[in-house]
Amino acid sequence: MKKSMVTYTLLFLALSSFAHTNPVPLTANTFDGMWGLEIESGGVGWLHVHEDQGFLDAELLWIGGSVLPVSHVYLADENTLVVTRTYEAKKSENRTHTVTMTLRIKKSGDTLEGTMTAPKWNGSGETETKFIGKRMPTMPERPDLSKVDLGKSVNLFNGKNLNGWRLIDPESKSAFEVVDGVLVNDPVQPDHGAHISYGNLRTEKEYGDFNLKLEVNVPEGSNSGVYLRGLYEVQVVDSYGKPLDSHNMGAVYSRITPNEAAEKPAGEWQSMDITLVDRHVTVVLNNKKIIDNEPVYGPTGGAISADVLAPGPIYLQGDHGKVSYRNIVLTTIN
Structure with a gap:
């Protein structure tokens, strides 16, 4: 039993070391910047991807409400960005679910194409919404x-x-x-x-x-x-x-x-x-x-x-x- 535990521990450490030493390099992240999103339902969004503190992070506006930090963001590969946002859905007086929206985004030049998937309210299936994005133009200098x-x-x-x-x-x-x-x-x-x-x-x-x-x-x-x-x-x-x-x-x-x-x-x-x-x-x-x-x-x-x-x-x-x-x-x- 003890030997088996040691073996599993060494395997876990080896896999962890590999994961930490072979990530998709941040320098490969061409998603950096601000993007305006046009959502197929007619809504508008905004995504800001950045590495301001040395790690990949993002803020998202999805149709309504506020611009908020995402729950998580990562590069699945150098051309696929995955963004998740969560929110609380109160189902009853004593039960609240954490709902996760997942955006999978591909990039071509200064254009994004993506889908947002989320569970349906009744728990039977999921919704899928397509969107496109354009890189936001550079902000002008403050006008006089x-x-x-x-x-x-x-x-x-x-x-x-x-x-x-x-x-x-x-x-x-x-x-x-x-x-x-x-x-x-x-x-x-x-x-x-x-x-x-x-x-x-x-x-x-x-x-x-x-x-x-x-x-x-x-x-x-x-x-x-x-x-x-x-x-x-x-x-x-x-x-x-x-x-x-x-x-x-x-x-x-x-x-x-x-x-x-x-x-x-x-x-x-x-x-x-x-x-x-x-x-x-x-x-x-x-x-x-x-x-x-x-x-x-x-x-x-x-x-x-x-x-x-x-x-x-x-x-x-x-x-x-x-x-x-x-x-x-x-x-x-x-």
């Missing part, structure tokens, strides 16, 4: 905003109707209406019956770089968002009195944390002054600059495109909670 050439200003909301706006998904239900000159979104769910899928409202026109000014009123506990070019969500939420966080009022959702808290209490009108130039964002909330010309390295959850160079709409999140907008004015930047 004092030299910005302002163009024409346009009032995006006329205070009378929703002319110039439409739902992103025409199959969804709209909770937006004009009440006493104010654009109000109130996505009420029924006490009984099926959940209603409310839609997000976007401008008919699309824009490049711009300055956007608006006023917003957020009731207690409510939540919404203003998307810049359909890519970057500036958070609209009742976060008064909370510690600084990348999910607070005026933050670029899960990407840029405000440098100070400038929220007003719930139910008060608040002003937002947002500038987007060369993929850098400045946010002035209630006359305080809380984000100062900071780079945004990729889309946020809920983005409608992974193309960070293309023009896009302003869109207002409509599926979370009640919120009101007024005085929405966009000034183009040439």
